[in-house]
Amino acid sequence: MFAALRQGLADLGGGATAKVRRLGFAARFFVAILLHSGTAFRRFGLTIREIYFAGVLSMVIILVSGLFVGMVLGLQGFETLQRYGSGDALGVLVALSLVRELGPVIAGLLFASRAGSAITAEIGLMKATEQIAAMEMMAVDPIARVVAPRFWAGVISMPLLAALFSALGIFGGYLVGVKLIGVDEGAFWSQMQASVDVRNDILNGVIKSVVFGVAVTWIAVFEGYDAPPTAEGVSGATTRTVVTSSLAILALDFVLTALMFTGGNAK
Amino acid sequence: MATAPIVEIDKVSFGYDAARPVLHGVSLRIEPGSVVGIMGQSGCGKTTLLRIIAGWLKASAGNTRVLGESVRDLDSDGIYALRRKMGMLFQFGALFTDMTVFDNVAFQMREHTDLPPDLVHDLVMMKLEAVGLRGVAQRMPSELSGGMARRVALARAVALDPRLMLYDEPFTGLDPISLGVIARLIRTLNDSLGQTSIVVSHDVEECFAIVDYVYFVSAGRIVAEGTPDELRRSAEPFVSQFVQGEPDGPIPFHYPAPGYQADLAAPAENA
Numbered sequence: 001m002f003a004a005l006r007q008g009l010a011d012l013g014g015g016a017t018a019k020v021r022r023l024g025f026a027a028r029f030f031v032a033i034l035l036h037s038g039t040a041f042r043r044f045g046l047t048i049r050e051i052y053f054a055g056v057l058s059m060v061i062i063l064v065s066g067l068f069v070g071m072v073l074g075l076q077g078f079e080t081l082q083r084y085g086s087g088d089a090l091g092v093l094v095a096l097s098l099v100r101e102l103g104p105v106i107a108g109l110l111f112a113s114r115a116g117s118a119i120t121a122e123i124g125l126m127k128a129t130e131q132i133a134a135m136e137m138m139a140v141d142p143i144a145r146v147v148a149p150r151f152w153a154g155v156i157s158m159p160l161l162a163a164l165f166s167a168l169g170i171f172g173g174y175l176v177g178v179k180l181i182g183v184d185e186g187a188f189w190s191q192m193q194a195s196v197d198v199r200n201d202i203l204n205g206v207i208k209s210v211v212f213g214v215a216v217t218w219i220a221v222f223e224g225y226d227a228p229p230t231a232e233g234v235s236g237a238t239t240r241t242v243v244t245s246s247l248a249i250l251a252l253d254f255v256l257t258a259l260m261f262t263g264g265n266a267k
Numbered sequence: 268m269a270t271a272p273i274v275e276i277d278k279v280s281f282g283y284d285a286a287r288p289v290l291h292g293v294s295l296r297i298e299p300g301s302v303v304g305i306m307g308q309s310g311c312g313k314t315t316l317l318r319i320i321a322g323w324l325k326a327s328a329g330n331t332r333v334l335g336e337s338v339r340d341l342d343s344d345g346i347y348a349l350r351r352k353m354g355m356l357f358q359f360g361a362l363f364t365d366m367t368v369f370d371n372v373a374f375q376m377r378e379h380t381d382l383p384p385d386l387v388h389d390l391v392m393m394k395l396e397a398v399g400l401r402g403v404a405q406r407m408p409s410e411l412s413g414g415m416a417r418r419v420a421l422a423r424a425v426a427l428d429p430r431l432m433l434y435d436e437p438f439t440g441l442d443p444i445s446l447g448v449i450a451r452l453i454r455t456l457n458d459s460l461g462q463t464s465i466v467v468s469h470d471v472e473e474c475f476a477i478v479d480y481v482y483f484v485s486a487g488r489i490v491a492e493g494t495p496d497e498l499r500r501s502a503e504p505f506v507s508q509f510v511q512g513e514p515d516g517p518i519p520f521h522y523p524a525p526g527y528q529a530d531l532a533a534p535a536e537n538a
Contacts, residue, residue, distance in 0.1 A: 130361035134420075137321060137355040139347040140378050 026222045033151050036144040046149040054115040055157030061110055066165035069106060070172025073097055078181050090183050091192035094173030099196060099205045103166030105253050108212035111158055112245035116220035119150050120241040123224025124234035147221045158213025159206050204260045211252055216245040271335065272296040273431055273463040274320055279329035281315060289315045290487045302457050302464040304474045307484035313467045317433055321355060322346040334430060351379060354424035358436040360416040362408040368419050369404040375426045394422040398452060414445025425456055432464040438473045450477050471510055483509065
């Protein structure tokens with residue numbers, strides 16, 4: 001009985017210690033990426049190539065999702081607003097929802113699923129097939145040559161994808177609200193223009209998307225680099241990237257929203 | 268006057284942790300220009316030894332001198348500087364799958380030199396010609412057979428004319444023709460480029476055909492050494508078992524286990 005309890009506590013402690021140790025490795029890995037980022041900027045072609053794979057190839061899912069989320073916002077928003085006789089404020093609702101929250105968050109979740117998982121799988125497979133080891137043996141630092149360009153590509157791509165998501169979302173809201181339901185076009189755009197603030201709304205949304213980009217790409221490159229060099233290991237790492245990134249985005253979104261849009265900063 | 272060895276390992280021990288020692292006081296010398304085999308059964312520590320020579324793993328005891336440098340005293344920049352004088356052929360080639368054959372072979376030239384593209388092109392073609400694969404320069408690694416991929420990896424490994432070549436199980440998984448080609452290339456490149464080569468392998472005939480000297484490793488220790496002819500004639504039980512491929516001997520067929528009868532009579536807990 002006591003032995004089982006002691007073993008249970010030991011397992012719990014061992015598990016917690018392992019998690020903290022891994023977090024420490026991830027933090028050191030992050031510092032290593034920053035210290036070895038020179039190549040990613042000196043030979044920007046390497047980063048551009050990764051922007052293509054992480055960013056450009058994610059555009060279809062981002063644009064289509066943005067359009068549909070905006071169209072749903074248009075339908076749901078008008079349904080609620082018209083009860084209070086404020087149907088003309090649809091443009092404000094759609095724009096603020098997208099720019100402040102849905103753009104960065106949903107684009108981040110989609111980016112984690114589409115690009116984050118691909119980055120983890122690619123680096124994990126490079127490790128499993130000894131490509132990373134071969135690079136080290138050729139005196140080429142894989143963190144500088146493989147990891148840092150992917151990291152910065154993710155950080156650069158994420159805000160651009162979030163912006164595209166929001167833009168297509170607003171267009172979707174416009175299509176449904178103005179063209180389908182018949183909200184006044186002038187009111188839709190003018191109220192949006194009057195109510196959306198560049199610093200409090202757009203800049204804060206951009207900050208969120210940059211933070212999400214750093215978090216998702218950091219998790220993705222770390223999981224790939226730390227993956228056990230087996231099929232099962234790479235598969236597990238890819239799953240962990242999506243799950244951990246998604247949870248990180250949602251948790252960070254709460255913290256950032258609390259800092260940006262409450263108390264004295266409330267608009 | 269005796270020439271300095273390219274690799275000198277003196278009483279090196281290593282373990283991934285205290286409970287799993289892999290090497291116990293291994294000592295060996297590898298002379299310039301020679302092709303040396305490190306042989307032994309799977310898991311005996313020969314690849315670990317190769318990784319210590321390459322500066323990948325740090326020995327827990329003993330000294331390793333490679334190309335005149337004490338490996339354990341080098342920092343990461345020093346290790347990278349040392350590796351620029353080495354090449355390594357990995358067990359399955361480890362070609363970069365997102366690059367063409369040409370770009371794979373050009374990789375080190377582009378990373379470490381400022382050679383103009385025309386010169387890089389000519390050098391890559393010369394390396395590919397040396398391994399007989401100039402005709403596949405624009406193919407992707409996924410379009411090559413296992414033997415061809417190994418030859419491209421060899422061309423990549425010798426791209427900057429390293430002084431020391433390390434071969435990790437170069438014959439594994441190859442058909443007889445590819446195997447013969449790789450074996451001949453190892454010897455030819457070593458002699459024509461003035462290299463020194465270390466071949467880690469468990470393939471007796473192929474290895475004996477090209478090496479000048481062999482070290483046998485078993486359970487993390489050097490148990491025999493000599494020229495291939497000496498080892499063929501050796502009466503040492505381990506060498507004899509390994510060279511003849513006998514299933515039982517100093518290396519038992521059965522992994523240590525409790526009594527057979529007791530196991531058969533035990534309840535089927537794991538069934």
